[in-house]
Amino acid sequence: MRYSQLFTKTKPREPKDELTSNAKLLTRAGFVNKLMAGVYSYLPLGLRVINKIETIVREEMNAIGGQEVFLPALHPSENWKQTKGWDNIDILFKLKSRTNREYALGQSHEEVITPLFKEYATSYKDLPVAIYQIQQKFRDELRAKSGLLRGREFRMKDMYSWHLDQADFNRFYQVAKLAYLKIYQRAGLQAKVTEASGGSFSEKISYEFMVLTPAGEDDILYCDQCDYCINTEIAKDLKEESECPRCQKAKLQKARASEVGNVFDLGQKYTHDFDLKLADKNGLLVYPIMGCYGIGISRLMGVIAEALHDDKGLVWPETIAPFQVHLVGLNLDNSDVKKQAEAIYQKLTQEHIEVLFDDRLEATPGAKFADADLIGLPYRLLVSAKTGDKVEYKKRQLKDVKITSLENFLKECCQ
Amino acid sequence: MRYSQLFTKTKPREPKDELTSNAKLLTRAGFVNKLMAGVYSYLPLGLRVINKIETIVREEMNAIGGQEVFLPALHPSENWKQTKGWDNIDILFKLKSRTNREYALGQSHEEVITPLFKEYATSYKDLPVAIYQIQQKFRDELRAKSGLLRGREFRMKDMYSWHLDQADFNRFYQVAKLAYLKIYQRAGLQAKVTEASGGSFSEKISYEFMVLTPAGEDDILYCDQCDYCINTEIAKDLKEESECPRCQKAKLQKARASEVGNVFDLGQKYTHDFDLKLADKNGLLVYPIMGCYGIGISRLMGVIAEALHDDKGLVWPETIAPFQVHLVGLNLDNSDVKKQAEAIYQKLTQEHIEVLFDDRLEATPGAKFADADLIGLPYRLLVSAKTGDKVEYKKRQLKDVKITSLENFLKECCQ
Structure with missing residues (x-):
């Protein structure tokens, strides 16, 4: 979605x-x-x-x-x-x-x-x-x-x-x-x-x-x-x-x-x-x-x-979350980034992983992160001008982010 | 069921x-x-x-x-x-x-x-x-x-x-x-x-x-x-x-x-x-x-x-029928027949085919056939002392019955 x-x-x-x-x-x-x-x-x-x-x-x-x-x-x-x-x-x-x-x-x-x-x-x-x-x-x-x-x-x-x-x-x-x-x-x-x-x-x-x-x-x-x-x-x-x-x-x-x-x-x-x-x-x-x-x-x-x-929002367990992945696209006015974000959205959808794709152009990164925390899906996946051919992911209840390939993310998190 | x-x-x-x-x-x-x-x-x-x-x-x-x-x-x-x-x-x-x-x-x-x-x-x-x-x-x-x-x-x-x-x-x-x-x-x-x-x-x-x-x-x-x-x-x-x-x-x-x-x-x-x-x-x-x-x-x-x-009952289209197959077991007091009927029920269930299994001992064949027609599932599948290692099937809206192997039935009817 x-x-x-x-x-x-x-x-x-x-x-x-x-x-x-x-x-x-x-x-x-x-x-x-x-x-x-x-x-x-x-x-x-x-x-x-x-x-x-x-x-x-x-x-x-x-x-x-x-x-x-x-x-x-x-x-x-x-x-x-x-x-x-x-x-x-x-x-x-x-x-x-x-x-x-x-x-x-x-x-x-x-x-x-x-x-x-x-x-x-x-x-x-x-x-x-x-x-x-x-x-x-x-x-x-x-x-x-x-x-x-x-x-x-x-x-x-x-x-x-x-x-x-x-x-x-x-x-x-x-x-x-x-x-x-x-x-x-x-x-x-x-x-x-x-x-x-x-x-x-x-x-x-x-x-x-x-x-x-x-x-x-x-x-x-x-x-x-x-x-x-x-x-x-x-x-x-x-x-x-x-x-x-x-x-x-x-x-x-x-x-x-x-x-x-x-x-x-x-x-x-x-x-x-x-x-x-x-x-x-x-x-x-x-x-x-x-x-x-x-x-x-x-x-x-x-x-x-x-x-x-x-204090930032909901923290859904994976079994109950409305979607598993909150895909946050930043710098989507950059056509390469947009292309990559769209490709990842398609790939996840094909793999039957439930994704909420924040594809808004006008929202700030801060607003997108705050919304991801508030909605509380298990995984936040970030694609931006900085992530290159990797993705950055973060579990909702943890602080640290990891940079890895999409394939690794799929192996580690969505089995 | x-x-x-x-x-x-x-x-x-x-x-x-x-x-x-x-x-x-x-x-x-x-x-x-x-x-x-x-x-x-x-x-x-x-x-x-x-x-x-x-x-x-x-x-x-x-x-x-x-x-x-x-x-x-x-x-x-x-x-x-x-x-x-x-x-x-x-x-x-x-x-x-x-x-x-x-x-x-x-x-x-x-x-x-x-x-x-x-x-x-x-x-x-x-x-x-x-x-x-x-x-x-x-x-x-x-x-x-x-x-x-x-x-x-x-x-x-x-x-x-x-x-x-x-x-x-x-x-x-x-x-x-x-x-x-x-x-x-x-x-x-x-x-x-x-x-x-x-x-x-x-x-x-x-x-x-x-x-x-x-x-x-x-x-x-x-x-x-x-x-x-x-x-x-x-x-x-x-x-x-x-x-x-x-x-x-x-x-x-x-x-x-x-x-x-x-x-x-x-x-x-x-x-x-x-x-x-x-x-x-x-x-x-x-x-x-x-x-x-x-x-x-x-x-x-x-x-x-x-x-x-x-005039005999409902005739559900396959897309809407509550179950696809009405499995009628006759002569279930015969342990061989019972064994075969149970095996077919298990097999269909494993194949994710929706089956209503009429496993009643006391009901007459006539009552079972009348119920199958009344309930109106797309396929009536019969196992009895007469069917041996075959099954008999009948489409709800047709008159003729066919005797075949379970495998053939699955190929012909439940794809």
């Missing part, structure tokens, strides 16, 4: 109405644009990041047997009345048609997917099953001041599973947990699994996946000698400096963290509500145990921006 | 509440599931079709320079009040937050993308530009009885372009028209371009892309000697048997047709409404001409189902 043709531009200043680093940086760098509080447009650079995250999530959900569907956002009120969510869930957006038909906007999809699965399930042989989608969610949040971390409209992967008994849910939870941890790792993050409260619809424990970041909205207590981690909301007698209740080898530390995923053990709540019962091996009808597994896709983009940036 | 693991099943009977072939067939075959009138869930088979259509649309939009974004569905009322759409568009869904903030659900996105583009555009040098998205639209339709052809929530590709003058819009319209015709051709359809009325927001002519099908909602007059085609709504004195006004070589024919795309010349309506003006080469401020280009992605899936089916 040529930067000169990209319709977005970086902005010289931070937006005045944003409080968090993710919103400030992603807006300045041209990844997102705020339509209103908690509602963002995804611009070409931002959409590429979203797509990269989705591909990772999709691969890991497919790998554990998840079947992808796409459910509506517009729901009949009846489904939400059946679970009492219509009256009890304060973030549920409600609307009416011209003919006074009542609808809800999906803030989660248990109310749609449970009767859907019921229509096809015939016996225990159809269990276990895991069905997921990646789709927009709508929540009437009172406060939405954290950029992509808390949206009124946001992108989410939500998976639902059904199991014949609790033991099978517990087994699958372990499978899903490993898939989730792999997703965060592939996205360049280290996540911890915490126990948290189950929310309004369940007395059961839920699990949250947390990334340590000062912009987080939760406090956690964690042990650095084992994987114990708990949300302070349900920590009861535990506090900072308490002995780790799991390994007893270290004192708990407290940190601000941001949720990047969750799992709810929904028990039989929804299978009861929608009368989804299946015959077990003995012909007895049972209400399956249901699980729900969420990852906020757009929120994850925000958390990556929070966790991975410096 | 193993059919035994797919959570959906074909249904033995047509749904009682559907009137159109697309809804009846896609529901029976397990591609979609109706949540309420005009609102469908896309099941694994259906989502794969949607993805195939989207890939084609995306490739053709990128090829003409379209830049992809993703815009919100939840819009502030202010944007719609600025264009008077808030009061004048009867299909606009409106809702309120808990704090009485008014929103609209996007039924189209001129109201969001025009101020967005304005924020980044600085002069005529930023023109022309074309920006598109693929996303859900919401419309408060009074009647939604045509399955995927008219939805209250549906999937759409909408592109918007801005041009310095009318001549440049006209030039780009021709480019976009060819891209649209290529999309329909790749999707297995022959589309005609008609002139139609411009809708409420414009006195200008709009262009519609129509596919001939009895399930269509429009009547068109067309010439089979040239490409003249017009919607009867604006045909004035022309009627069936009139002489073609373009080539004068044939009489016009009348047909029922379904719209699969449209282009609106929006003139300066939205650039005026949002005060988007840019300096031209002489420094004079001009309001750019805006165009809008829509393709209903889910509607296109419905039209393909209408246009390409027979």
Whole structure:
């Protein structure tokens, strides 16, 4: 992609109405644009990041047997009345048609997917099953001041599973947990699994996946000698400096963290509500145990921006970056340099390397370098009157530059 | 994908509440599931079709320079009040937050993308530009009885372009028209371009892309000697048997047709409404001409189902089919046959051929063949106690079966 043709531009200043680093940086760098509080447009650079995250999530959900569907956002009120969510869930957006038909906007999809699965399930042989989608969610949040971390409209992967008994849910939870941890790792993050409260619809424990970041909205207590981690909301007698209740080898530390995923053990709540019962091996009808597994896709983009940036801008991991190489052309009014820069752009494109080519004539070298740092692609590749038949490259998170041949750059960096 | 693991099943009977072939067939075959009138869930088979259509649309939009974004569905009322759409568009869904903030659900996105583009555009040098998205639209339709052809929530590709003058819009319209015709051709359809009325927001002519099908909602007059085609709504004195006004070589024919795309010349309506003006080469401020280009992605899936089916079921073109091969295993209780069927499934998967493997033990051969016809994949490949070390294959739209080696099948059919 040529930067000169990209319709977005970086902005010289931070937006005045944003409080968090993710919103400030992603807006300045041209990844997102705020339509209103908690509602963002995804611009070409931002959409590429979203797509990269989705591909990772999709691969890991497919790998554990998840079947992808796409459910509506517009729901009949009846489904939400059946679970009492219509009256009890304060973030549920409600609307009416011209003919006074009542609808809800999906803030989660248990109310749609449970009767859907019921229509096809015939016996225990159809269990276990895991069905997921990646789709927009709508929540009437009172406060939405954290950029992509808390949206009124946001992108989410939500998976639902059904199991014949609790033991099978517990087994699958372990499978899903490993898939989730792999997703965060592939996205360049280290996540911890915490126990948290189950929310309004369940007395059961839920699990949250947390990334340590000062912009987080939760406090956690964690042990650095084992994987114990708990949300302070349900920590009861535990506090900072308490002995780790799991390994007893270290004192708990407290940190601000941001949720990047969750799992709810929904028990039989929804299978009861929608009368989804299946015959077990003995012909007895049972209400399956249901699980729900969420990852906020757009929120994850925000958390990556929070966790991975410096004072100059974003620092994308290679797996998530919208492009791998930021090709900066200087002195492009020199026809030899221009020819070489164009040839390198063509070569990289032919090699299927994703390149953002700053081919602007009017921008200063300083402006081009600042934009490269702000946008935060993994490799900055420089071609100028000084580089001759070599190229200069720099990794975004390092200070030193290297001068080498294009072939060497390709070998060293883009394998 | 193993059919035994797919959570959906074909249904033995047509749904009682559907009137159109697309809804009846896609529901029976397990591609979609109706949540309420005009609102469908896309099941694994259906989502794969949607993805195939989207890939084609995306490739053709990128090829003409379209830049992809993703815009919100939840819009502030202010944007719609600025264009008077808030009061004048009867299909606009409106809702309120808990704090009485008014929103609209996007039924189209001129109201969001025009101020967005304005924020980044600085002069005529930023023109022309074309920006598109693929996303859900919401419309408060009074009647939604045509399955995927008219939805209250549906999937759409909408592109918007801005041009310095009318001549440049006209030039780009021709480019976009060819891209649209290529999309329909790749999707297995022959589309005609008609002139139609411009809708409420414009006195200008709009262009519609129509596919001939009895399930269509429009009547068109067309010439089979040239490409003249017009919607009867604006045909004035022309009627069936009139002489073609373009080539004068044939009489016009009348047909029922379904719209699969449209282009609106929006003139300066939205650039005026949002005060988007840019300096031209002489420094004079001009309001750019805006165009809008829509393709209903889910509607296109419905039209393909209408246009390409027979009395046994769907007949997908190879480019759109959810899988290329329907591998039917019979006599799978015979361990040799089972072994061979599994080996073929593995081999095809390794060759990156998309296979739906009917590995059910309990289903009868008749049921398996009926399901293969209903689902409508391009190739049915049979392995049974009778096929030995060969396979039997049949093209969905042909009657004759062929017995050959797997290697030959791969050479003949899956290149």
